[in-house]
Amino acid sequence: MADIAVMDYGMGNLRSVANAVRKVAPHAEVVISQNAEEILRAERVIFPGVGAIRDCMAEIRAAGFDKVIAEIHNAKPLLAICVGMQALMSYSEENNGVECLNLFAGEVKRFPGGRAADGSQLKVPLMGWNSVRQSRPHPLWQGIADDARFYFVHSYYVQAEDEGLVAGISDYGLSFPAALASGKTFATQFHPEKSHTNGLKLLHNFVNWSGEC
Amino acid sequence: MSLAKRIIPCLDVDQGRVVKGVRFVDIRDAGDPVEVARRYNEQGADEITFLDITASHEERDTTYRTVERMAEQVFIPLTVGGGVRTLDDIRRLLNAGADKVSINTTAIHNPQFVREASERFGSQCTVVAIDAKSVATEDGSDRWEIFTHGGRRPTGIDAVEWAVRMADYGAGELLLTSMDRDGTKDGFNIPLTRAVSDAVSVPVIASGGVGELQHLADGILEGHADAVLAASIFHFGEYTVQQAKQHLASCGITVRL
Numbered sequence: 202m203a204d205i206a207v208m209d210y211g212m213g214n215l216r217s218v219a220n221a222v223r224k225v226a227p228h229a230e231v232v233i234s235q236n237a238e239e240i241l242r243a244e245r246v247i248f249p250g251v252g253a254i255r256d257c258m259a260e261i262r263a264a265g266f267d268k269v270i271a272e273i274h275n276a277k278p279l280l281a282i283c284v285g286m287q288a289l290m291s292y293s294e295e296n297n298g299v300e301c302l303n304l305f306a307g308e309v310k311r312f313p314g315g316r317a318a319d320g321s322q323l324k325v326p327l328m329g330w331n332s333v334r335q336s337r338p339h340p341l342w343q344g345i346a347d348d349a350r351f352y353f354v355h356s357y358y359v360q361a362e363d364e365g366l367v368a369g370i371s372d373y374g375l376s377f378p379a380a381l382a383s384g385k386t387f388a389t390q391f392h393p394e395k396s397h398t399n400g401l402k403l404l405h406n407f408v409n410w411s412g413e414c
Numbered sequence: 415m416s417l418a419k420r421i422i423p424c425l426d427v428d429q430g431r432v433v434k435g436v437r438f439v440d441i442r443d444a445g446d447p448v449e450v451a452r453r454y455n456e457q458g459a460d461e462i463t464f465l466d467i468t469a470s471h472e473e474r475d476t477t478y479r480t481v482e483r484m485a486e487q488v489f490i491p492l493t494v495g496g497g498v499r500t501l502d503d504i505r506r507l508l509n510a511g512a513d514k515v516s517i518n519t520t521a522i523h524n525p526q527f528v529r530e531a532s533e534r535f536g537s538q539c540t541v542v543a544i545d546a547k548s549v550a551t552e553d554g555s556d557r558w559e560i561f562t563h564g565g566r567r568p569t570g571i572d573a574v575e576w577a578v579r580m581a582d583y584g585a586g587e588l589l590l591t592s593m594d595r596d597g598t599k600d601g602f603n604i605p606l607t608r609a610v611s612d613a614v615s616v617p618v619i620a621s622g623g624v625g626e627l628q629h630l631a632d633g634i635l636e637g638h639a640d641a642v643l644a645a646s647i648f649h650f651g652e653y654t655v656q657q658a659k660q661h662l663a664s665c666g667i668t669v670r671l
Contacts, residue, residue: 216511252536324617330418330670350670354538
């Protein structure tokens with residue numbers, strides 16, 4: 202049984218995620234897996250994602266990972282990253298509208314862009330280091346300062362119907378969830394594997410998390 | 415708190431070594447790319463850019479191996495460029511651990527390649543590098559043109575129009591180098607940087623000409639760049655990335671300290 206499985210459905214910077222996990226858990230068995238059985242047997246699972254949501258959802262369904270994620274959700278610690286987080290929602294307006302996994306009620310919308318309060322242009326994609334306000338305590342925030350910066354790269358953001366899901370908030374012309382949490386699932390819009398010390402700390406917390414809050 | 419402006423050390427890599435020359439001559443060795451990248455990662459660099467300047471076919475495997483080694487030790491975004499010609503080149507670089515891939519000459523020969531790359535791999539990892547040079551105009555107004563082959567070959571393409579087109583085709587970011595300034599230490603070409611940055615809605619990285627810390631601040635405050643790239647001021651120990659960030663912060667620029 203693998204300690205940590207990184208889901209491989211042909212999308213995403215899997216190697217970066219696995220590299221960062223191996224860095225914080227040098228003794229753990231980390232697998233990058235396309236195999237549903239292997240993923241279901243793992244102690245904890247990471248669901249990464251990059252790219253456009255239509256292709257991501259198509260690959261997720263083709264691999265049968267929609268059912269795998271639904272089964273893992275709340276059964277064992279699950280970390281969804283970036284488009285992985287967006288895929289957990291009901292629906293995304295990207296690519297003229299795509300139905301998602303509907304584990305969390307809410308939509309994924311495009312940043313409007315425009316100008317910040319100081320007059321500067323709000324470029325889309327949001328690319329870079331943004332601060333994250335920890336809107337509620339969570340074991341995955343342990344040892345990470347409030348308002349710490351993480352690396353984001355995305356053009357779309359999540360709107361969760363249940364505000365109680367929001368564990369972290371960032372601002373980019375508007376406030377949007379940087380992290381969602383429910384039971385044993387934690388999801389980040391940012392890339393912890395690319396967020397240097399803060400990101401590695403969050404991954405360290407994840408690989409040591411019992412799943413209890 | 416707002417999004418931080420980024421400082422990106424750039425590694426020009428030739429046959430597995432970091433090098434830096436002035437206008438591509440007088441090349442100095444600046445070390446092993448993995449060691450250099452690690453040093454910048456520790457100093458608080460926001461990203462690393464790796465440009466494979468040989469990019470000859472025989473050397474590609476060296477590049478992939480170097481990217482793999484770097485990605486094992488550097489936990490910040492890594493952009494790799496130089497010699498990217500096919501979708502398979504992009505896939506191999508991403509699989510080796512690159513987060514973004516920079517496309518330059520191939521975009522000029524085949525602009526649709528940028529669209530194909532962004533549709534396949536996403537805009538977030540599709541960077542278009544633009545090498546621009548000032549050209550004379552009859553009325554004396556500013557105009558910049560795209561050049562290839564290290565600034566030797568003009569294309570007739572207007573740099574600002576090209577930037578807009580590349581963003582339309584799905585580039586998620588533009589790496590804008592002033593060929594007039596590259597390696598001179600005279601500072602960024604501010605009118606060029608500002609013209610491009612204001613014309614597009616995607617982030618722009620300013621490159622070419624940084625010789626002192628104030629140049630970095632000027633690129634952001636006057637050039638409206640979202641990120642600033644520099645090589646030699648960091649490679650030869652003149653400044654650390656941290657010193658550069660403190661200088662930007664002292665100018666009122668939001669940075670990740």
